[in-house]
Structures are given as structure tokens and as C-alpha cells.
Amino acid sequence: MNADAEQAGTETEAGTWTGITPDAARRLVMAAVEAFAERGYHATTTRDIAGRAGMSPAALYIHYKTKEELLYQISGVGHRLSLGLLQDAANGGGSPAERLAGAVRAFVIWHAEHHTTGRVVQYELGALSAEHYTEIVGLRRRSEAAIRSVIQDGVKAGDFDVPDVSGTTLAVLSLCIDVARWFNPGGRRTPDEIGALYADLVLRMVGSR
Amino acid sequence: MNADAEQAGTETEAGTWTGITPDAARRLVMAAVEAFAERGYHATTTRDIAGRAGMSPAALYIHYKTKEELLYQISGVGHRLSLGLLQDAANGGGSPAERLAGAVRAFVIWHAEHHTTGRVVQYELGALSAEHYTEIVGLRRRSEAAIRSVIQDGVKAGDFDVPDVSGTTLAVLSLCIDVARWFNPGGRRTPDEIGALYADLVLRMVGSR
Numbered sequence: 276m277n278a279d280a281e282q283a284g285t286e287t288e289a290g291t292w293t294g295i296t297p298d299a300a301r302r303l304v305m306a307a308v309e310a311f312a313e314r315g316y317h318a319t320t321t322r323d324i325a326g327r328a329g330m331s332p333a334a335l336y337i338h339y340k341t342k343e344e345l346l347y348q349i350s351g352v353g354h355r356l357s358l359g360l361l362q363d364a365a366n367g368g369g370s371p372a373e374r375l376a377g378a379v380r381a382f383v384i385w386h387a388e389h390h391t392t393g394r395v396v397q398y399e400l401g402a403l404s405a406e407h408y409t410e411i412v413g414l415r416r417r418s419e420a421a422i423r424s425v426i427q428d429g430v431k432a433g434d435f436d437v438p439d440v441s442g443t444t445l446a447v448l449s450l451c452i453d454v455a456r457w458f459n460p461g462g463r464r465t466p467d468e469i470g471a472l473y474a475d476l477v478l479r480m481v482g483s484r
Numbered sequence: 485m486n487a488d489a490e491q492a493g494t495e496t497e498a499g500t501w502t503g504i505t506p507d508a509a510r511r512l513v514m515a516a517v518e519a520f521a522e523r524g525y526h527a528t529t530t531r532d533i534a535g536r537a538g539m540s541p542a543a544l545y546i547h548y549k550t551k552e553e554l555l556y557q558i559s560g561v562g563h564r565l566s567l568g569l570l571q572d573a574a575n576g577g578g579s580p581a582e583r584l585a586g587a588v589r590a591f592v593i594w595h596a597e598h599h600t601t602g603r604v605v606q607y608e609l610g611a612l613s614a615e616h617y618t619e620i621v622g623l624r625r626r627s628e629a630a631i632r633s634v635i636q637d638g639v640k641a642g643d644f645d646v647p648d649v650s651g652t653t654l655a656v657l658s659l660c661i662d663v664a665r666w667f668n669p670g671g672r673r674t675p676d677e678i679g680a681l682y683a684d685l686v687l688r689m690v691g692s693r
Binding site: 314315316317318394397398438439445446449452453456457464469476482 | 523524525526527603606607647648651652654655658659661662663665666673678681682684685688689691
């Protein structure tokens with residue numbers, strides 16, 4: 276196992292799951308994130324996940340009927356938390372430039388601090404059931420709508436110059452999400468520093484005056 | 485299996501592997517890309533790969549001693565091809581803005597057209613042996629150096645305004661690479677259109693005059 280895989284620890288991501296009760300269900304979710312990140316969804320069994328959580332397969336089954344239910348819960352919680360931060364900043368006070376910078380900063384910091392969860396959520400979308408996939412795509416469309424709406428506000432106010440609003444929205448989200456792929460907690464830049472850099476780059480992308 | 489997974493076909497990526505001989509080795513590589521993209525590296529066995537290529541496990545073993553050797557070949561070919569296109573554009577003629585736009589366009593089009601290979605290469609880096617990982621990281625550093633050098637040329641010439649050259653280089657590469665994650669051959673934009681959009685966005689990021 277090389278350095279990248281070793282650094283995919285979830286210590287800092289534990290806070291993500293505090294809303295999941297009871298304690299046993301939360302431990303299973305954390306074990307599943309770790310296992311999926313290390314070996315991929317399809318190479319992980321519910322037995323592996325139960326073992327990592329110090330539980331029996333039968334005890335896992337009380338909380339989650341299938342491995343896909345675990346992935347769905349991880350994906351749902353991850354998408355809802357990052358969407359909430361994005362919307363709070365995008366709908367907050369200030370000029371369109373301040374709101375866009377705040378939204379990018381919040382979304383980038385989330386993806387840096389939760390890079391292990393972020394990778395699982397992004398790479399394993401195709402393993403969700405059709406029904407769960409549709410629900411998660413709905414959450415992704417809401418993130419897109421939040422960014423698009425701030426960009427449109429900036430264009431209307433004459434603050435931004437954006438020839439292709441939907442393409443630019445796509446690029447902004449992609450730039451932020453990909454932080455989860457390359458972020459290294461032992462690297463040179465902190466999540467806050469990357470957030471500040473990216474907020475500046477995105478204001479340049481929209482031609483902010 | 486949902487729409488995303490269905491569209492991860494490799495028909496358009498077949499040309500990537502023409503340099504691999506003999507024909508049996510090339511068929512094994514193409515089968516491995518498909519299998520890794522569908523189920524992940526760790527969930528794929530050499531028996532699965534041989535079966536997809538219409539060969540026996542013993543016939544696979546003549547060409548590749550381990551599954552990791554297949555991943556290493558896929559990753560090496562993918563990185564060398566995309567690096568070559570990037571360097572040709574970055575070191576070609578024209579102003580720094582023309583060279584940067586050309587490099588981004590070439591790198592983006594490669595990641596859109598080879599999105600299945602691109603996903604395997606990016607998501608499974610951690611499964612390479614330590615020695616192979618080091619070699620691939622060396623190729624990645626050369627892509628980074630090509631982009632950084634054009635940005636520095638633009639800054640020196642007074643054409644670009646870039647407060648953080650290494651951070652901006654990182655963001656430009658990340659933006660291009662992430663096209664492999666979200667690109668959908670049935671979507672609204674062609675690889676060429678995304679290349680043109682991204683070249684414009686990157687010129688804005690570097691404050692091109």
C-alpha cells in the first residue's frame with residue numbers, strides 16, 4: 276500500500292456521522308467508508324464491514340439489510356451536508372461575488388476535510404440502486420442550482436461577465452469536487468488555504484469586477 | 485446498473501492501445517480497463533479479465549504475471565499519451581496564452597474521449613506497487629511542469645497575472661482531469677466544446693490580457 280492509500284484516514288471525518296443513531300449504526304457507516312475507500316465497494320463484503328466495526332454479520336443486518344443501503348446512507352449524508360454548506364453561503368448576505376466566494380470556500384473545505392468520504396461518494400455512484408441514484412442526482416442538481424443562481428445574480432447585476440453560465444457552473448463544481456481526489460492531509464496546503472485560492476480563481480473565471 | 489455505468493463503454497478508447505503487441509496482450513488490456521471500470525481493481529480477478537478477453541487464465545499469464553502488471557501498463561500508456569499531447573501544445577509555437585489554451589484543450593479532449601481509461605487510472609493509483617507508483621508520479625510531475633512552465637512564461641512576458649503559480653497549476657490540472665469523472669458521451673457537450681470552454685476559463689484564471 277502506498278502513501279496515498281495510507282493517508283486516506285477517516286479520523287477527521289468522524290464528525291460527519293454524529294447524526295446517525297444508534298451508536299452501532301454509526302460505527303458500521305464509519306467502517307464501511309474506510310473499507311470502500313481502501314478496496315472499493317464491489318470488493319468489500321458486509322462481513323468485512325461488520326468485522327471492522329467489531330460486530331457480527333447478524334448484528335450488521337439489524338441496521339442495514341444490504342451493503343447498498345450503507346452506501347446509500349453514506350452518499351445521502353455526504354451530499355446533504357455539503358449541499359447545506361453550499362446553500363448557506365450562496366443564499367447568505369453580500370454581493371454576488373461575496374456569496375460565490377463563500378460558497379466555493381465552504382464546498383472546497385468540505386471536500387478537503389472529508390476527502391475519504393468524498394472519494395467513496397463520487398467513485399461509487401454507479402453502485403447505487405436506480406431509485407437511490409435518482410434521489411442522489413436530485414441533491415447534485417440542487418448544488419448545481421445554488422451555484423448557477425449566484426452566477427446569474429452576478430451577471431444580472433453587471434458584476435460578472437459569463438458567456439456560458441451552465442458550462443461555467445459545471446466547471447466550478449467540478450473544480451471543487453476534485454479536491455477530494457488529490458487532497459493530501461500531509462501536503463503543503465491546508466483546507467482553508469485551498470478554499471481561499473479557489474475562491475479567487477472562481478471569481479476570475481466569472482470575470483468578477 | 486444505472487445510466488452512468490452503462491455509458492462507460494470503451495469503443496472510442498480502443499485506439500489508445502494500438503501500441504501494445506501482440507494482439508492477445510492488447511485484448512487483455514482492453515478487457516482489464518472494462519472490468520476495472522465496472523467493478524474496481526480489487527473486485528476484479530485475472531480469471532475475470534481472461535474470460536472477458538475470450539482467453540484462459542493460463543494464456544493471460546503468458547503476457548501478464550499479475551493483475552497489477554495490467555494496471556501498471558494501463559496507467560503508463562494513459563499517462564504517457566496524455567502527457568505527450570499536453571507537452572506538444574505547451575512547447576509549441578505561439579504566445580503563452582495560445583500555448584496554454586492549446587495544452588488545456590488537448591488535455592481536456594483526451595480526458596473526455598478516454599473517460600473510462602481516465603477513471604481507472606485516477607481512481608486506482610493506490611493499487612500500484614510502490615515502485616510503479618513512483619514511476620507514474622514522475623509522469624504526473626512532468627504534466628505539472630509543462631503547465632507551470634507556460635504559466636511562468638506568461639507571467640514573465642507580462643501577459644498573465646498569477647499570484648500563486650503552483651496553486652494555479654494544480655487547479656488547472658485538476659479541472660482538466662476531473663472531466664474523466666463527469667463526462668457523458670450522451671451529454672450535451674462534445675469533447676471539443678468542453679475543450680474550448682475550459683481553455684477560455686483557464687485563460688481567465690491566469691488573468692490573461
